Amino acid sequence: MPKLRKPDAQPVKSAMRTLALLEHFRRTKASASVTEISDALGIPQSSSSMLLKSLVALNYLEYDAETRRFLPSYRVALLGDWIQRARFGDERITDIMDRLQADIGETVMLGQQVGAGLQYLHVVNTTHRIQFTIPIGEVRPISRTGLGQVLLSCKSNSQVRAIVRRNNADGTDVPAHFRETAILQEMEAIRQRGFSETKGRTTPGANTIGMLIRSSGKQSLLAIGIGGPTDRMDAKRQQVIDALRHRLRMIAR
Known part of the structure; x- marks a missing residue:
């Protein structure tokens, strides 16, 4: 997977470490010692101790x-609780994702554009032994992900071209389906059918179907998708599409 260019403005180290710590607890959902946190964050134990204190x-x-x-306190849990309700009323998008995973049985992902990348904000994994997995917090080139492509479909073709060029700038051998002409054709197809579908183009052997989450206000757009091995996704393709549309209508109401 090609890497994205580093942003011009580098984050403040203390802020970056604090957020990385909270992300660590989110991933593990368990308490941790100073040593475990030091190893997870890749920083000296003395720095970890100061941050924790x-x-x-x-x-x-x-x-x-x-x-x-x-372990994070309840104060942390309350920090962002209002955001979901402000965007989606009584519905929490994380609860919607849990229901989708129960409906379909495959991995459910939530993504948001970050510069020229797509960041996975939340993932509900399947219980199948063979599964499509994405690390929470990972950032991938936006034009090379199913959720990213559905977000790009809301932009003008000139904006899409600019982002695709940025995504492909560091690549020496860009596959044909990631080049400008192919991406623009895919944008038109997504706009017409209302969802993205990767069919192994972004991750070999896997298919992701993604849709836009519409909400009131001027917040950044979010995309939600369901992914899994191609054979399982092909067998339940219409079920996946219907389930996404049904759950997203609930948010719209």
Whole structure:
């Protein structure tokens, strides 16, 4: 997978470490020791200890003196709770994703554009032994993902061309289906049918069907998708499309 260019403005180190720590807890859903956090963040234990002590003092982390382990406090849980309700009313998009996974049995993904990339904000994995998996927080070139392509379909062709050029700038051997002409043809197809479908073009052997999440306000657009091995997705293709449309209508209401 080609790498994206680094942004011009580099993040503040302390802020980056704090957010990386919270992302770590989100992935593991478990308490952690100083050593575990130091290893996970790739920073010295002394730096980890200072960061943890500061967050405990601010009541963003709880510390168990007996086990010497840290866990996010309830204050962290409340930080972003209002955002989902502000965008989707009584429905929480994470709950919708859980229902979709129960409906279909495949991996459900939520993505958002970040520069010329698509970042996976939340993933509900399938329980199948063979599965399509995406790390939460990973950023991939937006034109080379199913969720990214459905987001690009909302832009003008000139904007799409510019982003595709950025995605392909560092590539020495760009596959034909990722070049400008092919992407623009795919944009037109997505606009007409209302969803993206990768059919192994972005990840060999896997298919992702993605749709746009419409919400009130001027927030950045989000995309939701369901992905899995091509054979399983082909067998339930219409079921996937119908389930996505049904759940997204619930949000729209």
